[in-house]
Amino acid sequence: MPASSSPFLRRAMLYVPASSQRMLTKSLGLTVDTVIYDLEDSVNAEVKAEARDALYQHLRRLPAKPPHVSEIAVRVNNARSPFIEKDLKLAASSFVVDTVIVPKVSNIGDLREVSHILKNLENKHFKDAREKPLRVMAMIESARAIMNLSSIVRGPRLNGLIFAAEDFALDLSLTRTPDMSEFLYARSALVTAARVESIPSLIDLACTSYKEKDGLDQLEKECQNGRAMGFNGKQCIHPSQVNMVQRYFTPSEKELEWAVRVNIADEKAAAEKRGAWGLDGRVIDRPVAARAKAIVGRAEKCGLDVDGLREKWKDQEPE
Structure with a gap:
């Protein structure tokens, strides 16, 4: 069964090629929700074994996760590749690895195969090394995967979906444009299917621009667009993207203040057995109140000062 919650924020998920010792070492000093050590697309086929061994040595030297990294994930090769069993064995052998990212998932059978091996x-082999089973996130990269989403989201261990734009564009012969309109249907379908099964993490496409002002402007635009569509995190390909991504997928001060006011007023309205009520001239009904509650919950996970705002607005009344 898929998981309906996650202990990890996953606002920014940063790829680190396992084939680069320099980048593996650098990853230990990063501040980011999730580091994804990559054995797939960023590693050439002829050096897969060397990259896996380098990552194994890197992980076995860690006494614990780096202090400013919440989650360590490993992107393995796809479920039909000749590398999958050795990749999964590596991930399962390390107590600091929390999650396996499975690329090119096209049907629920891919997830069942991965779960069976794990x-x-x-x-x-690793009963004493692991306190909890590895979580699984599925990468959606093809037309077939989009058509099979209703079954994929019921996959075992599934804890999140990731939209892979470049492979999807390749599969459909699409041209990627700055406004991402060519991905609208696929991204909407992914978010919708995931919500049906309460999949907690919905991770948007990676921004391929990361240099200078134009790159940051495009990243900002993509963050705004992804969050508006219902994604709660984004893939990063460079450390310079992380701060902006994590900021955009954290409730803003204005948004959180509104949500706290709604929460406080809603508790008072419920005590008075009121249904819909008003705040700042706008109607607040059940869906709006539920959205405000979700914002407050996410803000607490992000470490924002929710208690301070509750004290500030403790006298808020429903209109």
């Missing part, structure tokens, strides 16, 4: 590894 179960055998965890039970037979």
Whole structure:
């Protein structure tokens, strides 16, 4: 069964090629929600084994996760590749790895195969090394995957979906444009299908621009667009993208203040057995109140001062 919650924020998920010792070392000093050590697209086929061994040595030297990294994930090769069993064995062997990212998922069978391998590894070989089973996130990269989303979201261990724009564009012969309109249907379908099964993490496409003002402007535009569509995180390909991405996928001060006011007033309205009520001239009904509650919950996970705002607005009344 898929998971309906996650202990990880996953606002920014940063790829680190396992084939680069320099980048593996640099990753230990990063401040980011999730580091994804990559064994797939950023590693050439002829050096897959060397990259896997380098990552194994890197992980075994870690006494714990780096202090400013919440989650460590490993992007393995796809479920039908000849590398999958060795990749999963590496991930399962390390107590600091939380999550496996499975690329090119096209149907629920891919997730079942990965879960089956992981179960055998965890039970037979690494039972003492792991306190909890590895979580799984699926990368959606093809037309077939979009058509099979209704079953993919019921996959075992599934804890999140990631939209992979470049492979999707390749599969459909699309030309990627700055406004991303060519991905609108696929991204909407992903968010909608995930919500049906309460999949907690919905991670948007990576911005391929990261240099100078034009790159940051495009990243900002993509963050705004992704959040508006219902994504709650974004893939990053360069450390310079992380701060902006995590800021945009954190509730803003204005947004949080509104949500706290709604929460406080809604509690008072409920005590008075009122249904819809008003705030600042706008109607607040059940869906709006639920959205405000979700914003406050996410803000608490992000470490924002929710208690201070509750004290500030403790006298808020429903109109």
